[in-house]
Amino acid sequence: MNLLVFVKRVPDTESKIRIAPDGQGIVEEGLNFIISPYDEYAVEEALRLREAKGGKVTVVCVGKEEALLILRKCLAMGADEALLIKDSAPESFEGLRVAAAIASLVKQRFPNFDLLLFGKQSFGADNAQVPAMVAELLGIPQVNVVVKLIIEGRNGVAYREIEGALEKVVFSLPAVISAQKGLNEPRYETLKGIMAAKKKEIPIIPIDELGISEDFLTPKMEIIKLEMPPTKKAGRIIQLPPEEAAKEIVRFLREEAKII
């Protein structure tokens, strides 16, 4: 199978976010960057499919050169190849630009792909947009928020999470899948993998060499401001014998919060 996985470089989820003085983004200095958490499930799923069915896994990131680090990590996990679409634009919280870059790349360089794998949502933009947009731009089916995937020949069955249930979805290849936690347990890099990854070349393609039409690239959102959320005023803390604590909780819910 010809498998493509898309990974984004994002701030470590542990990190404390600071807003840049211009209110247009975050201060990146001092932050640790990682592969967006859901994307690791996508990488793992692609590796398992290749192990079961043969083929090749290529990992792609759209972003700055610093993202080579996460691509190298994917190679160390076992991906065959990696590729960076170099885009120096700051985080724009827009899905369409990245989706157009991915769709152009796939059309130009990977016309015979079988499956495109994504995370269900990237940390930061928290958009959950790019996978469905890519599917639309390529005119192929999509299944998002997938927790179980079965591929047989040219057909797939995916279970996707909805409110309180799973949808069983059938589709044919090529297709777009986005991964939800629960799909698998991502593996760690091995020492051998890390050594092998060091030797691999990662091609870099500037975003403006992909022939993307201008109307995709022009910004479609204007950031008015990025700010910290209002801090909640500190609540009350009580330490009472269990019966009294229980009474106090119920009294609070009734009289103060007016919930019951």
Next chain:
Amino acid sequence: MWLVFIEKREGKIKKSSLETLAETSRRAEELDLEVAAVVVGSSFENLTPLWVQGAKKTYWLKGEDLEVYSPEIYAQVLYELIQQIKPEAVFFAGTALGRDLAPRLAAKLRVALVSDCTRIIISNGSLLFVRPVYAGKALLTLKLKTKPFLATLRPNVFPLKEIKDENIAPGEIIEKTIGLNYNGPVAKVVEIVREEGAELDVTEAEVIISGGRGMKAAENFNLLRELSTLIPRSAIGASRAAVDSGWIGHQHQVGQTGKTVCPNLYLAFGISGSIQHLAGMSGSKVIVAVNKDPEAPIFKVADLGVVGDLFQIIPPLKEELRKALAE
């Protein structure tokens, strides 16, 4: 005109869609604009809630193959409707379906989409969207430069209008039979697989009773389930530590790699309040936490923090709740 996509589940209109309609019609009024709803498929039992929540008319897209959701086909029929009626904005509830469909439509229209909006502001006649980013660690206010504006609205954030059905004049229903001229490949839903017990999903619950590593074992989640049976529209949540220990399914996980929730009440038992957990629940309207460690970070966001052993507090709490709810 603004258009609101209305989602149904088993023939019934989803509450999150009604919230979306209610909020957008409140905002549209400020601009002297009308809000219309769009429903897709043949089986809608009762459209009254749409008039109640502010729709003046409803476009009803009928046609073969429209009964079961498919992102490819739904995006196509909405696209065709939008070409015909040219709305200024199109809104969706930020549900599993809304967040699957809206980006596909945005790409078809070549426009930007605001995901998971939690506030709509009208400022000098223009529309501003506010949404959490970085898992709620920051708030983004933005303006769109492409039209129609597209946005998904986070469930459980916006209040419904409380108007009695009798006081509402029904709006206009405009039926449209859309011939399916989409012949691309589609992903087809063939079955809905319910979880055991078919509990309410955390994203839809008004009250979430959540357990963490402090619950100690899978069977102890029954304590939370017992509380849940007392409280209407409540669901069970969990921290990642509890999920990773195999005590409860990951669909219950709240947080960064779990679900983002904003119930009226979040009750946390034995959850420390890691930054990733807070990312998913700090938007809850009221937070009550029980933890034996007085230094637990969850107390920083709790409206009421109870220092104590959850195993000692839950039994009397159950009794007190039973009494209070019986009254």
